[in-house]
Amino acid sequence: MLFRQPATSYKKDLPNAMEALEKKWNDWAGGIASQGKLADRGIRLAHHGQVLKAGGLITDGPFVEVREILGGFMVVRAADYDEAVTLAHGCPVLENGGSVEIRPMYED
């Protein structure tokens, strides 16, 4: 699951709101983990950084020409694709104008 969110969504948030959001993530991911379906809790990406382009050109964000940036990812263990989509429901990123991209993984 790839979490994408509007690039500006957290900038003006207060600490309280951050804490509430943290709790929502904890609950949602905990719910998946309690079904034994969390394969990898993944990583969270900072919202700042730079982009290296061909020819040694370095620019600040936006990283790509889309309105939603990649905020992090998580790996779940689902019987099929539909189950993975079901698990994605309730993801807190959806409440902030973001989206969850669900992609199957190739096995080695």
Added chain:
Amino acid sequence: MKTEHPSDTQFLLKQLFQQEFSKMVAVIASRYGLDHVALAEDIVSETFLSATERWSKDGLPPNPAAWLYAVARQKTLAQFRRAKIYSEKVMPGIRTGETPAMEEPDIDFSPQQIRDSQLQMFFAVCTPIIAAEAQVALALRVLCGFSIDEIAAAFLTSKETVNKRLVRAKARLRAEGIRLELPPSTEIAGRLHSVLHILYLLFNEGYYSRTQDEVLRRDLCWEALRLAIFLTEHELTNLPQTQALVALMCFHASRFDARQTVGGGIVLYGEQNESQWNADLIAQGIRYLELAARGKTISAYHIEARIAQLHCVPGDSLAKWEQILRNYNQLLMLQYSPAAALNRTYALYRARGASAALPEARKLQLEANHFYWVLLAELQRETDREAARESLERALQLTRNNPEQQLVKEKLDRLTVGLSRDIG
């Protein structure tokens, strides 16, 4: 010489046996090699037999432990000489060839030697190549000096089964050439993982044991705690995860008295008398958890200890259950277990109510676990008594022992009382 009542001697012998057996076996085995654990056990058993005979006649020596060490040392040397005669005088007659020169082993029961030998024994016994059940049995025998009878009682199994398990485990140690030595210090942290896991299993075996013998159950827990503390006393193994495990055990052990009814039944957490929680053990737990927090890593033991600590906070505030929930979420993200999944859902119920927890509970897929049905019944109780009753019936079919059955039956009775009150 003091004259002791025979039963005093018996009592002291039993105590000494528990304290010294494993130490002496470890020291002797560390000299002879791990493939002679059985021999070391024989020597120590014989030593105690001599002590029983001698002390019941002559009374206790001034320093019983020193007496035991001296006799065990003699017996070990005698055994060594017999083996030497066999290999030097008898064997050459049978086959030709050089026999390796053997030096008399130096059997030294100094505190340092005992500690080092026990630590080596620890790592040897807790090797992942032995099945977990056999490891716990072997640890109880070799590290805690439990008798085969006691181990059989703890596992609710027969003496023969325990014996077979131990013999197989020792054979495996021999076959795999496991040596009585500490792993290189770079590997300690990795190997420590399985050592701590065995102690965790040992503690749980006592805490959630199926045996009815309360004394034995506590003994298992105290032994696990003693061994875990022993690991914190050694520089190489005094790591944050070890300290976290000690903290976890302290917090759990603090509720021993409160969770036990006079008749041997289980008192559920919500119904425990908080004044019976042991404040000293809670304070110890806090101390060890603070030590553990100084490390860089957070192990599952850290999170479980934190959860156990929150359970030692009196009262029933929503904030407490929110924190417990949060920690269970983290624990599950680190490693899944059915027990953690069930407890997480219970914490969700206490923090947010049955309507929030019921849909989450249904997703757990733990229909073969009797606690799952007990939890479901708890969540259904307010809204659908009939469904709750059916869940408890399912739970009853899956219980494994008397106290568990008793608990479910009580819940069923209470539910039925509630039902008839509604109807009547």
